[in-house]
Amino acid sequence: xxxxxxxxxxxxxxxxxxxxxxxxxxxxxxxxxxxxxxxxxxxxxxxxxxxxxxxxxxxxxxxxxxxxxxxxxxxxxxxxxxxxxxxxxxxxxxxxxxxxxxxxxxxxxxxxxxxxxxxxxxxxxxxxxxxxxxxxxxxxxxxxxxxxxxxxxxxxxxxxxxxxxxxxxxxxxxxxxxxxxxxxxxxxxxxxxxxxxxxxxxxxxxxxxxxxxxxxxxxxxxxxxxxxxxxxxxxxxxxxxxxxxxxxxxxxxxxxxxxxxxxxxxxxxxxxxxxxxxxxxxxxxxxxxxxxxxxxxxxxxxxxxxxxxxxxxxxxxxxxxxxxxxxxxxxxxxxxxxxxxxxxxxxxxxxxxxxxxxxxxxxxxxxxxxxxxxxxxxxxxxxxxxxxxxxxxxxxxxxxxxxxxxxxxxxxxxxxxxxxxxxxxxxxxxxxxxxxxxxxxxxxxxxxxxxxxxxxxxxxxxxxxxxxxxxxxxxxxxxxxxxxxxxxxxxxxxxxxxxxxxx
Amino acid sequence: xxxxxxxxxxxxxxxxxxxxxxxxxxxxxxxxxxxxxxxxxxxxxxxxxxxxxxxxxxxxxxxxxxxxxxxxxxxxxxxxxxxxxxxxxxxxxxxxxxxxxxxxxxxxxxxxxxxxxxxxxxxxxxxxxxxxxxxxxxxxxxxxxxxxxxxxxxxxxxxxxxxxxxxxxxxxxxxxxxxxxxxxxxxxxxxxxxxxxxxxxxxxxxxxxxxxxxxxxxxxxxxxxxxxxxxxxxxxxxxxxxxxxxxxxxxxxxxxxxxxxxxxxxxxxxxxxxxxxxxxxxxxxxxxxxxxxxxxxxxxxxxxxxxxxxxxxxxxxxxxxxxxxxxxxxxxxxxxxxxxxxxxxxxxxxxxxxxxxxxxxxxxxxxxxxxxxxxxxxxxxxxxxxxxxxxxxxxxxxxxxxxxxxxxxxxxxxxxxxxxxxxxxxxxxxxxxxxxxxxxxxxxxxxxxxxxxxxxxxxxxxxx
Numbered sequence: 001x002x003x004x005x006x007x008x009x010x011x012x013x014x015x016x017x018x019x020x021x022x023x024x025x026x027x028x029x030x031x032x033x034x035x036x037x038x039x040x041x042x043x044x045x046x047x048x049x050x051x052x053x054x055x056x057x058x059x060x061x062x063x064x065x066x067x068x069x070x071x072x073x074x075x076x077x078x079x080x081x082x083x084x085x086x087x088x089x090x091x092x093x094x095x096x097x098x099x100x101x102x103x104x105x106x107x108x109x110x111x112x113x114x115x116x117x118x119x120x121x122x123x124x125x126x127x128x129x130x131x132x133x134x135x136x137x138x139x140x141x142x143x144x145x146x147x148x149x150x151x152x153x154x155x156x157x158x159x160x161x162x163x164x165x166x167x168x169x170x171x172x173x174x175x176x177x178x179x180x181x182x183x184x185x186x187x188x189x190x191x192x193x194x195x196x197x198x199x200x201x202x203x204x205x206x207x208x209x210x211x212x213x214x215x216x217x218x219x220x221x222x223x224x225x226x227x228x229x230x231x232x233x234x235x236x237x238x239x240x241x242x243x244x245x246x247x248x249x250x251x252x253x254x255x256x257x258x259x260x261x262x263x264x265x266x267x268x269x270x271x272x273x274x275x276x277x278x279x280x281x282x283x284x285x286x287x288x289x290x291x292x293x294x295x296x297x298x299x300x301x302x303x304x305x306x307x308x309x310x311x312x313x314x315x316x317x318x319x320x321x322x323x324x325x326x327x328x329x330x331x332x333x334x335x336x337x338x339x340x341x342x343x344x345x346x347x348x349x350x351x352x353x354x355x356x357x358x359x360x361x362x363x364x365x366x367x368x369x370x371x372x373x374x375x376x377x378x379x380x381x382x383x384x385x386x387x388x389x390x391x392x393x394x395x396x397x398x399x400x401x402x403x404x405x406x407x408x409x410x411x412x413x414x415x416x417x418x419x420x421x422x423x424x425x426x427x428x429x430x431x432x433x434x435x436x437x438x439x440x441x442x443x444x445x446x447x448x449x450x451x452x453x454x455x456x457x458x459x460x461x462x463x464x465x466x467x468x469x470x471x472x473x474x475x476x477x478x479x480x481x482x483x484x485x486x487x488x489x490x491x492x493x494x495x496x497x498x499x500x501x502x503x
Numbered sequence: 504x505x506x507x508x509x510x511x512x513x514x515x516x517x518x519x520x521x522x523x524x525x526x527x528x529x530x531x532x533x534x535x536x537x538x539x540x541x542x543x544x545x546x547x548x549x550x551x552x553x554x555x556x557x558x559x560x561x562x563x564x565x566x567x568x569x570x571x572x573x574x575x576x577x578x579x580x581x582x583x584x585x586x587x588x589x590x591x592x593x594x595x596x597x598x599x600x601x602x603x604x605x606x607x608x609x610x611x612x613x614x615x616x617x618x619x620x621x622x623x624x625x626x627x628x629x630x631x632x633x634x635x636x637x638x639x640x641x642x643x644x645x646x647x648x649x650x651x652x653x654x655x656x657x658x659x660x661x662x663x664x665x666x667x668x669x670x671x672x673x674x675x676x677x678x679x680x681x682x683x684x685x686x687x688x689x690x691x692x693x694x695x696x697x698x699x700x701x702x703x704x705x706x707x708x709x710x711x712x713x714x715x716x717x718x719x720x721x722x723x724x725x726x727x728x729x730x731x732x733x734x735x736x737x738x739x740x741x742x743x744x745x746x747x748x749x750x751x752x753x754x755x756x757x758x759x760x761x762x763x764x765x766x767x768x769x770x771x772x773x774x775x776x777x778x779x780x781x782x783x784x785x786x787x788x789x790x791x792x793x794x795x796x797x798x799x800x801x802x803x804x805x806x807x808x809x810x811x812x813x814x815x816x817x818x819x820x821x822x823x824x825x826x827x828x829x830x831x832x833x834x835x836x837x838x839x840x841x842x843x844x845x846x847x848x849x850x851x852x853x854x855x856x857x858x859x860x861x862x863x864x865x866x867x868x869x870x871x872x873x874x875x876x877x878x879x880x881x882x883x884x885x886x887x888x889x890x891x892x893x894x895x896x897x898x899x900x901x902x903x904x905x906x907x908x909x910x911x912x913x914x915x916x917x918x919x920x921x922x923x924x925x926x927x928x929x930x931x932x933x934x935x936x937x938x939x940x941x942x943x944x945x946x947x948x949x950x951x952x953x954x955x956x957x958x959x960x961x962x963x964x965x966x967x
Binding site for chain 2: 069070071072073075076151152155203204206314318320341342365366367370373377380381384385387388389390393457473496500503
């Protein structure tokens with residue numbers, strides 16, 4: 001029996017060896033070569049960005065200078081976007097979504113009907129409802145609600161339009177952040193900023209088109225993919241700048257290398273690249289030449305724009321900046337400077353909003369209040385400062401987290417927690433937008449009595465994306481990139497522009 | 504046998520094209536042969552073939568008429584004209600062939616016969632087309648005004664006119680639902696062309712439904728075909744309106760659904776239906792606020808754009824919807840008054856001009872007066888004082904001027920009062936004193952003086 005089996009295997013090996021003769025090998029080599037040749041012949045079939053109008057040649061100005069400015073298909077309302085993301089998910093119930101009824105139910109068991117079929121990150125069994133831990137007041141001419149956690153916000157409340165019933169289908173930070181910034185909870189899609197710079201380019205040739213600034217001591221849970229370029233060319237990904245130390249890592253010349261030496265090095269490299277280009281005519285080589293030159297220019301321009309020390313004292317005070325430290329206030333001031341200098345998309349991440357109630361920093365009544373203080377003055381200052389410089393009408397500011405928080409107090413492990421906290425909640429949360437094209441003082445959407453779900457004007461993450469693209473002059477259904485055989489959109493197959501908050 | 508009859512009948516639409524082709528060819532060659540006699544002998548032969556194929560077309564046509572259940576009334580004209588065409592083809596053969604013995608034909612002028620023949624075959628073909636595609640097939644794409652001038656019945660394409668103040672008083676059916684159905688459905692569901700035996704032009708007919716029964720299930724849009732068919736994917740065969748026809752907008756579909764859910768009332772105003780405002784907001788007129796004048800202009804020359812871009816200045820279309828340009832010297836801080844000349848080839852197209860942070864001085868104002876369509880002007884971070892700003896009075900579209908971080912002086916603020924369309928001036932960090940703002944008397948102009956403050960609060964320093 002065993003013998004037979006071994007004989008069979010040996011026979012199979014011999015047959016296989018016989019089948020693969022030298023002739024077969026040469027034959028398949030020839031086919032392979034043919035295939036290679038064919039693929040280079042058909043290189044011209046590579047789909048070029050459909051938004052390109054400046055040239056329709058095989059390789060265009062766009063290939064040589066990927067951040068060259070392009071015109072949007074429709075009249076844009078804004079030229080730049082500042083996206084403020086509170087990583088960890090801020091509690092809408094202590095900031096903007098006032099639910100007086102929730103006070104009444106404080107301490108009562110959450111009705112089973114609300115819990116059925118829902119997934120929570122930590123809540124177990126039957127949690128208890130928890131009333132708002134902040135005091136609310138209607139402010140401004142719009143009479144929109146804001147809590148005492150954000151005392152400075154009232155000075156800009158009439159500039160913003162609230163989305164009170166945003167919903168997401170993700171309830172964990174990483175996927176939810178990816179969803180919020182790339183339109184998909186899975187890795188691999190380009191972020192909003194990458195889409196924007198891909199579609200519009202960037203005006204200032206000395207600065208990146210898409211800058212990311214982080215604060216709060218940590219980067220977002222989803223990692224750098226939230227400002228990644230996905231399947232778009234990598235030149236469109238966000239450039240992370242630091243407000244402490246070198247703004248961009250490794251941008252300084254190494255010790256002993258002078259600026260002149262650097263210049264001649266780059267010139268020499270580019271000379272070789274040009275010779276290569278003369279030989280192979282590969283547009284990628286031209287793009288590389290351009291990138292070296294831009295990096296050289298950035299060495300001067302980036303440290304200059306990232307330096308907030310030269311700002312007047314009253315401006316520094318208005319933002320509440322702390323030069324030399326990493327802070328949200330510094331980043332807000334930097335965001336203004338970057339937009340002023342023509343940067344297309346500025347993405348701010350502030351970490352530390354995950355208020356479960358397990359530790360003091362992560363408590364609804366204490367930690368959250370500190371976080372609110374850290375962003376309150378800088379955000380109000382950012383809006384006012386953009387406004388007085390005439391930049392607010394050309395800039396869109398978006399504020400939000402990756403989801404909201406539950407009306408119930410968290411009971412991790414079915415036990416009472418050390419501090420007051422709320423669990424992750426994607427059914428309903430608040431975001432707001434301000435700036436060009438936004439209806440000032442609007443409030444769209446409404447949640448139920450306890451803030452569990454949206455009952456009116458529910459909008460999805462895709463709707464938010466569609467609206468951002470609309471304001472930049474794109475139809476989110478037409479703005480596509482061909483990849484792996486199909487056209488991809490930021491909004492996938494969904495999304496509707498939220499006209500209710502547009503002016 | 505019946506099957507074969509029907510099958511042959513269905514070949515009629517194919518076979519009719521043979522006589523059409525032959526006869527057209529015959530007429531063309533006949534015309535061509537007027538001066539080139541060597542072609543003349545072939546003409547009778549072509550008409551002979553035309554005649555035989557026309558007979559074949561008549562037979563198949565008759566079989567189709569029997570097999571497909573058309574009424575005689577419908578096909579009458581086409582039938583007789585078809586037979587006439589076949590006969591006429593043989594007559595033409597007889598007239599033109601040399602061997603012909605029919606005398607009286609030689610007395611009729613050939614040209615007259617040919618023209619008659621052309622009219623006859625065109626008319627026959629047209630009648631046949633009308634049977635398969637419907638009477639109004641040819642005129643359907645024409646605008647309504649032309650249609651009614653030609654004597655065709657039209658269904659009014661009424662626009663939905665709602666606005667922020669009157670929307671609640673509009674009639675739900677008459678002003679909202681009916682225009683949607685009229686514009687998007689009634690062209691196929693009307694008394695003349697009743698696809699699926701469904702009529703959608705009156706309340707009674709809508710309630711009546713079509714060949715599959717009612718299209719509205721009381722109070723349930725999801726189960727009403729009038730709504731659900733519009734929400735099917737485009738490639739679904741049941742999707743309405745069919746591919747290629749004008750599709751209703753998302754807002755219109757939503758509205759029809761909400762109307763059915765509300766019990767599809769035919770009377771009463773929007774208010775009585777209790778439908779929320781957000782359903783109608785999309786139909787409110789939207790004031791278009793663009794960074795360029797509301798007019799059409801010619802395209803700027805690519806050469807001029809490239810020359811200016813080579814000088815380091817951004818030139819971009821504001822959007823692909825118009826030819827107006829946005830020009831920015833953000834990458835050319837050395838831009839001075841003399842550099843302005845290079846922009847002049849684009850003077851009609853420039854609507855947005857950003858000269859912020861450049862070397863321009865007061866001399867620039869007089870030059871800027873040459874840009875008739877300038878709408879947004881940025882002169883921030885320059886050393887202009889405003890001495891010549893009066894030269895911009897002639898710019899009838901100028902909406903916004905950014906003068907922040909300049910040496911602009913309060914003395915020249917009153918010069919701006921005469922500006923025709925000016926809406927916004929930014930004066931933060933200029934030399935204008937706060938009390939001088941009142942010297943600008945034009946109330947349409949909004950001044951942003953800036954210098955906003957966020958006074959310190961006790962809570963600023965409380966750490967929890």
